[in-house]
Amino acid sequence: MRALVFAVASLFPPAMGLVAQSRDAVARERSDFLSWLTTAANSPLAAVARHPVGAALRLGPPDADIPLSGIGEHRILAKGRTLVLETPSGSRPVSRDRPIGLGSYTLYLTGPAPGTALTVFGQDKRKAPPGYHEYDPTLVFSGPLLPPGRPGKTRVLAANGTETEATEAGSIVLNLGAPARLRVLRIASGGEESELEIFFRDQSNGQGTYPAGRFVSLIPLPNGHYRLDFNRARNPFCAYSAVYPCPAPWRGNVIAVSIRAGERYSGGGLQAPPAGPEVK
Amino acid sequence: MLAMLIQGGAALVTLSSPGGPWRAVLDLAGGPLPFAVRIERRDGGWQGVLCNGVKCQPFSKVRVAGDSVVLENADYAATMTAVLRGDSLVGYYNNIGSNGPRTIPFRAARGRWPMTRAPASLVGRWDATYFQDLGTSPRVLEFRNGSAGIEGTLISSTSDYGPFSGTASSDSFAIGYFDGSFVYLLTGRLKGDTLRGIFHAGLRTQTRWQAVRSTGASHLTPPTEITSADTAEPFRFRFPDLQGRMVGNDDPRFRGKVVLVDIFGTWCPTCHEGMPGLIDLYRRYHSRGLEFVGLAFEVTGDTAVDAPLVRRYRDKFRIPFPLLLAGTNDVEGIEAALPQLRGAGAFPTLVFLGRDGRVRRVHAGFHGLAAGDQHQRQVREFEREIEKLLKEKREQ
Numbered sequence: 001m002r003a004l005v006f007a008v009a010s011l012f013p014p015a016m017g018l019v020a021q022s023r024d025a026v027a028r029e030r031s032d033f034l035s036w037l038t039t040a041a042n043s044p045l046a047a048v049a050r051h052p053v054g055a056a057l058r059l060g061p062p063d064a065d066i067p068l069s070g071i072g073e074h075r076i077l078a079k080g081r082t083l084v085l086e087t088p089s090g091s092r093p094v095s096r097d098r099p100i101g102l103g104s105y106t107l108y109l110t111g112p113a114p115g116t117a118l119t120v121f122g123q124d125k126r127k128a129p130p131g132y133h134e135y136d137p138t139l140v141f142s143g144p145l146l147p148p149g150r151p152g153k154t155r156v157l158a159a160n161g162t163e164t165e166a167t168e169a170g171s172i173v174l175n176l177g178a179p180a181r182l183r184v185l186r187i188a189s190g191g192e193e194s195e196l197e198i199f200f201r202d203q204s205n206g207q208g209t210y211p212a213g214r215f216v217s218l219i220p221l222p223n224g225h226y227r228l229d230f231n232r233a234r235n236p237f238c239a240y241s242a243v244y245p246c247p248a249p250w251r252g253n254v255i256a257v258s259i260r261a262g263e264r265y266s267g268g269g270l271q272a273p274p275a276g277p278e279v280k
Numbered sequence: 281m282l283a284m285l286i287q288g289g290a291a292l293v294t295l296s297s298p299g300g301p302w303r304a305v306l307d308l309a310g311g312p313l314p315f316a317v318r319i320e321r322r323d324g325g326w327q328g329v330l331c332n333g334v335k336c337q338p339f340s341k342v343r344v345a346g347d348s349v350v351l352e353n354a355d356y357a358a359t360m361t362a363v364l365r366g367d368s369l370v371g372y373y374n375n376i377g378s379n380g381p382r383t384i385p386f387r388a389a390r391g392r393w394p395m396t397r398a399p400a401s402l403v404g405r406w407d408a409t410y411f412q413d414l415g416t417s418p419r420v421l422e423f424r425n426g427s428a429g430i431e432g433t434l435i436s437s438t439s440d441y442g443p444f445s446g447t448a449s450s451d452s453f454a455i456g457y458f459d460g461s462f463v464y465l466l467t468g469r470l471k472g473d474t475l476r477g478i479f480h481a482g483l484r485t486q487t488r489w490q491a492v493r494s495t496g497a498s499h500l501t502p503p504t505e506i507t508s509a510d511t512a513e514p515f516r517f518r519f520p521d522l523q524g525r526m527v528g529n530d531d532p533r534f535r536g537k538v539v540l541v542d543i544f545g546t547w548c549p550t551c552h553e554g555m556p557g558l559i560d561l562y563r564r565y566h567s568r569g570l571e572f573v574g575l576a577f578e579v580t581g582d583t584a585v586d587a588p589l590v591r592r593y594r595d596k597f598r599i600p601f602p603l604l605l606a607g608t609n610d611v612e613g614i615e616a617a618l619p620q621l622r623g624a625g626a627f628p629t630l631v632f633l634g635r636d637g638r639v640r641r642v643h644a645g646f647h648g649l650a651a652g653d654q655h656q657r658q659v660r661e662f663e664r665e666i667e668k669l670l671k672e673k674r675e676q
Binding site: 035079160218220 | 309310311372374376377379380381383385413414462464479481482484485486487579580581607608609610612613615616617
């Protein structure tokens with residue numbers, strides 16, 4: 001028995017099987033994301049204002065671009081690609097994607113020039129995150145990524161409402177009762193990393209899922225194909241706070257059936273923006 | 281029957297300690313990224329290190345409660361959370377970015393990775409081409425055998441990606457680098473005289489590449505052609521030192537001297553790796569008229585946060601030249617602070633100033649010891665440039 005225990009104990013724990021890995025990994029991703037939504041200073045649930053920086057942005061007084069209670073006049077100036085924060089006591093360069101404390105508020109500048117936007121996060125009580133549909137293993141697909149008809153770059157709003165450059169990565173074809181061809185863009189996610197993203201609409205939108213559509217990322221498989229797991233479908237940040245602009249639907253990415261999987265939405269009254277140019 | 285025995289076996293060892301060496305992987309979409317973890321009990325608490333080959337760095341905190349093990353790396357807001365089951369750890373790596381968390385499955389088994397050596401057919405330097413959506417870009421790969429077996433380096437035009445380690449067979453390899461933030465895995469197979477493979481970054485970014493043996497001809501963009509500078513005027517800088525005194529290029533200590541301006545950040549592992557070599561250059565050439573100044577570009581731009589980090593960096597290396605708080609560590613921060621540079625963004629970047637204060641050379645990036653020959657060539661280039669500049673006449 002002792003020898004057997006040793007032999008068993010020395011085994012390397014196996015990678016979880018693909019289905020288990022999907023289900024467990026999705027559960028973990030959801031748990032981590034919910035924790036971030038409910039606790040992070042820059043959670044979109046804490047966003048109270050957002051405005052393009054343009055050449056200059058005033059914040060503080062009641063007549064400013066972004067009025068902030070209890071805050072004197074501050075300005076964000078764009079000088080070329082450089083951003084400067086002017087305060088009553090002086091000015092200093094500030095960086096994108098870094099927290100900038102301002103009284104009880106936290107500011108974040110996101111997106112490259114000229115589309116840089118300022119988001120203000122507050123400390124008010126947050127509303128509850130929208131939650132998720134039950135995991136549905138029948139809404140996990142795999143297949144090849146077909147090459148793009150017209151390779152090139154385009155500008156889109158990413159899930160976080162930031163205007164970003166994306167590369168045409170191709171399309172993936174699913175059979176969901178009727179064939180659906182979904183366009184895939186590669187969107188940089190920092191450093192050497194990027195995501196193959198699909199922004200899609202389906203017949204559940206406005207009836208339990210976000211009216212404007214949702215994002216889902218492709219996962220590469222060892223055989224060169226990709227897994228499309230609709231249980232990972234997630235809302236654009238405009239679903240959490242009306243301060244974020246909503247991405248316009250991507251050309252053609254409409255699924256003719258309901259995809260009741262992934263992130264829910266129970267808010268009402270929001271109309272999806274019309275299909276059109278990707279960046280308003 | 282087997283399942284019962286396994287269950288019984290696991291139950292017998294569940295109460296064991298997490299202390300000791302672990303061979304670990306992150307399960308990326310394209311395969312396991314190997315690294316090592318070592319956990320030990322010390323002073324009534326737990327400590328641990330994360331290792332790539334022989335290079336290890338400490339976790340900022342190790343927490344053990346019941347069968348839960350949490351390994352934290354505060355620098356990168358990263359944690360590995362796992363459940364201890366007998367001789368295995370199974371859980372997730374997680375770090376927080378500005379758009380939310382990044383989660384990757386993690387697992388480990390007790391013991392050390394068996395040492396595998398790179399076959400002779402792989403050892404050496406390869407010129408690689410990355411195939412991206414809209415074009416290609418060059419990299420250099422180097423493989424060698426060290427005390428922990430196969431080691432590799434992946435070099436871009438501006439830096440290396442850290443010390444890779446892993447496994448190899450007669451015609452294929454899988455080597456990785458994971459420091460708590462960067463998640464890199466390089467896999468490949470040799471067929472004929474061509475290496476083909478995939479570079480994996482993070483959970484699911486994959487880039488195809490192929491490589492052939494280096495001919496010795498230059499394959500990467502030379503580090504002196506990445507960042508350019510205005511050479512018509514003396515190079516201007518003026519920033520507070522760690523005591524809050526303003527120090528500028530017109531300071532008497534720099535007048536008539538050859539000056540090396542080191543653009544660095546305490547958050548930048550490559551800068552840490554390069555600093556001992558810079559101090560060595562300073563000690564060898566200072567008496568002949570070489571001065572150094574370090575310009576720190578930190579994460580927050582807030583002196584209260586940045587100054588203690590830079591002070592710790594100075595004390596760690598016993599840096600004998602001034603370090604100034606120059607700005608934030610992004611392209612905009614550098615451009616705002618040093619408007620005479622164009623295309624700056626590699627950390628570290630070394631700006632060589634002649635005795636007249638004008639820029640003679642800008643060397644973007646640094647190839648660390650892991651880069652082998654590339655590192656040695658770079659040191660010799662620095663020495664040659666310094667010797668040349670020291671011989672220039674002083675400006676009257």
